[in-house]
Amino acid sequence: MGIEQRRIDDAGLARGMAALTPEKIAKTFQALIAGECGARLRTYVETCMRCGMCGPACHYFLSHDGDPSYAPVGKVSETMWKLLKADGKVDPRVIGDCAQIAYTECNLCRRCMHYCPLGIDTAYIISVVRRLCHKLGVTPMYIQDTAHSHSATLNQMWVKDDEWTDSLQWQEDEARSEFPDLRIPLEMEGADFMYSVIAPEPKFRTQLIYQAAAIFHTAGCNWTMPGTPGWDNSNMAMFSGDAEIMGRVERYHFETAQRLRVKRIVMGECGHAFRAVYDVGNRWLGWKMHPVPVVHSIEFFWELLDQGKIRMASKYPGPVTIHDPCNVIRGRGLMDKLREVVNHICDGVVEMSPNREHNLCCCAGGGVINCGPPFKNVRIVGNKAKADQLKATGVQTCIAPCHNCHGGLEDIIHHYKLGMKLKFLGDIIYEHMEKPGAV
Amino acid sequence: MRELYEFAVGPMAWAAFGVFLIGSVIRLISMYSLARKKDGPFLSYMSWRFGLRSILNWLIPFNAQGWKENPLVCVTTFVFHLGLILVPLFLLGHVVLWDQYWGFSYPTLPEQAADIFTIAVIVACLVFAWRRATNRTLRFVTTGQDWLVLLIAFLPFLTGFLASQHVGPPLVMTTLHVLSGELMLMAIPFTRLSHMIFGLFSRAYMGSEFGGVRHAKDW
Ligand code: SF4
Numbered sequence A: 001m002g003i004e005q006r007r008i009d010d011a012g013l014a015r016g017m018a019a020l021t022p023e024k025i026a027k028t029f030q031a032l033i034a035g036e037c038g039a040r041l042r043t044y045v046e047t048c049m050r051c052g053m054c055g056p057a058c059h060y061f062l063s064h065d066g067d068p069s070y071a072p073v074g075k076v077s078e079t080m081w082k083l084l085k086a087d088g089k090v091d092p093r094v095i096g097d098c099a100q101i102a103y104t105e106c107n108l109c110r111r112c113m114h115y116c117p118l119g120i121d122t123a124y125i126i127s128v129v130r131r132l133c134h135k136l137g138v139t140p141m142y143i144q145d146t147a148h149s150h151s152a153t154l155n156q157m158w159v160k161d162d163e164w165t166d167s168l169q170w171q172e173d174e175a176r177s178e179f180p181d182l183r184i185p186l187e188m189e190g191a192d193f194m195y196s197v198i199a200p201e202p203k204f205r206t207q208l209i210y211q212a213a214a215i216f217h218t219a220g221c222n223w224t225m226p227g228t229p230g231w232d233n234s235n236m237a238m239f240s241g242d243a244e245i246m247g248r249v250e251r252y253h254f255e256t257a258q259r260l261r262v263k264r265i266v267m268g269e270c271g272h273a274f275r276a277v278y279d280v281g282n283r284w285l286g287w288k289m290h291p292v293p294v295v296h297s298i299e300f301f302w303e304l305l306d307q308g309k310i311r312m313a314s315k316y317p318g319p320v321t322i323h324d325p326c327n328v329i330r331g332r333g334l335m336d337k338l339r340e341v342v343n344h345i346c347d348g349v350v351e352m353s354p355n356r357e358h359n360l361c362c363c364a365g366g367g368v369i370n371c372g373p374p375f376k377n378v379r380i381v382g383n384k385a386k387a388d389q390l391k392a393t394g395v396q397t398c399i400a401p402c403h404n405c406h407g408g409l410e411d412i413i414h415h416y417k418l419g420m421k422l423k424f425l426g427d428i429i430y431e432h433m434e435k436p437g438a439v
Numbered sequence B: 001m002r003e004l005y006e007f008a009v010g011p012m013a014w015a016a017f018g019v020f021l022i023g024s025v026i027r028l029i030s031m032y033s034l035a036r037k038k039d040g041p042f043l044s045y046m047s048w049r050f051g052l053r054s055i056l057n058w059l060i061p062f063n064a065q066g067w068k069e070n071p072l073v074c075v076t077t078f079v080f081h082l083g084l085i086l087v088p089l090f091l092l093g094h095v096v097l098w099d100q101y102w103g104f105s106y107p108t109l110p111e112q113a114a115d116i117f118t119i120a121v122i123v124a125c126l127v128f129a130w131r132r133a134t135n136r137t138l139r140f141v142t143t144g145q146d147w148l149v150l151l152i153a154f155l156p157f158l159t160g161f162l163a164s165q166h167v168g169p170p171l172v173m174t175t176l177h178v179l180s181g182e183l184m185l186m187a188i189p190f191t192r193l194s195h196m197i198f199g200l201f202s203r204a205y206m207g208s209e210f211g212g213v214r215h216a217k218d219w
């Protein structure tokens, strides 16, 4: 019980800790509290009644048999309260422990907000801890690498500018053997929408771009993709605590859409990216809501099906279950549209329990999967609860309209031998829609 | 003893109400100005509609997910807070004091109901204490202050109940009761009991974010 018994070696954390002195920690912490924190943090710390009601909210807590050091309040107590009590006068080792808890044992999934009567935002408190660790340079190596990539290339995966356009043209080529007049329109000013994806799509899930293009082509959409940086909607700097880079990435994204004079941004099936564009980046940049309308794929597919622009030739043989990704359900309320789409394209749904706003997180989100191999087991063992939940449905297919969730659920399905298939909405729509223009 | 009693219901009562009211107002104002200064962008999401919607939904027992999955805490918390509000405000013995010192009165709780609520609060405190002592999560996060505030809330009810049942010397019991009640009032703005002042706001803020931005419920 407690972080001392489960420390994990990570090159980034070790290097960061080695460069710290207690003075530097105290100075940075005090400046952070005085500068960036205000009434929210103070109220939360003061009014938390230590009632423990938030414990059963957290999949880590559930998966570890109620180990209190995994309860939301337990994690806050081991990090922020400890730091506040000592006014930041702690050893580098404590910062290393705080970093491991904040980056790898909380997905910022906000499920615990449904459990705390006082409305205490544990995810916010944990992100303040991450902000501190970032300022102190104590960040897990892998997530830091993605933040560096954002900083240098404005995308998450070191995709070079020409590789980006190459990948799109390659997918266009491929798709033209199925739809001879298909285009992936680059840099088309005044299009109805700009389609943005996360960097892993051009990097190693290129077929998703093909599928999206096929769907938009079939629906007769007037769309475009940018030919310049600003195309990537993912944002790991948001999770590493690097608000400055996070803001820069989001500004580029919005400005790219504005330069293309599109009416809105349609985003691929990713949750964290949606959170960054929909409600984090805009705040940092001084916009109450995002300056360009932002639509997640779930909603966009819903529109296409609702307006009859896409018709299904067949249904995916079911039954399937639905995983509700935190960032578009608790973060955007798309649970009903998601269900309408799934019911329309699949043959029968078996719901997980609990579901909708109360669904358990995939344990990959919040940057946890991006902390890389050293922490893979943390999220697999830490989400046995999800495996049980999936198993209880007894179905063969799980629909998860989010990249992060796919990453997390794949590992869980494999580890717990659930033998389930994972699908994006786009996978199924592409496979089963009517394709009048196809040869 | 007589003098102590006179002191407790006289100057000390003034002081206690003063500290409670002025302290609460000052804390609210200073927290609000801190929020304006530092959390401005977040304040702008505050919405009456969604804030109240969230508060109301949390005020229904077993409605929110947190209540559903913590049934014992749910029942205890509702009983405790109900008693905590009803007994001090509507007990005959208290209303008589209002009348005596300020010259106004209002309907009171039937004596039996007051007794039941008092006992319920005492039992609720014991349940809280039992959980704090035995529940793994609570043991992990409990600090001295958590025990202190529980004791502060417990004492006025215990002494009040004993006094009403004529246990112990009446004057001593009554004096202890008055003093512990005053201690609780004065502790509200400066301890965790301040969740009485701030809790509605943190709940309303969460409700506003969830309702207005995230289009999802937060209960
Ligand atoms: S992982 Fe989710 S439920 Fe657990 S503490 Fe973090 S935000 Fe709360």
Ligand code: SF4
Binding pocket: A047, A048, A049, A050, A051, A052, A053, A054, A055, A072, A073, A115, A116, A117, A118, A119, A120
């Ligand atoms: S439920 Fe809320 S008040 Fe209770 S321990 Fe958790 S964060 Fe604190």
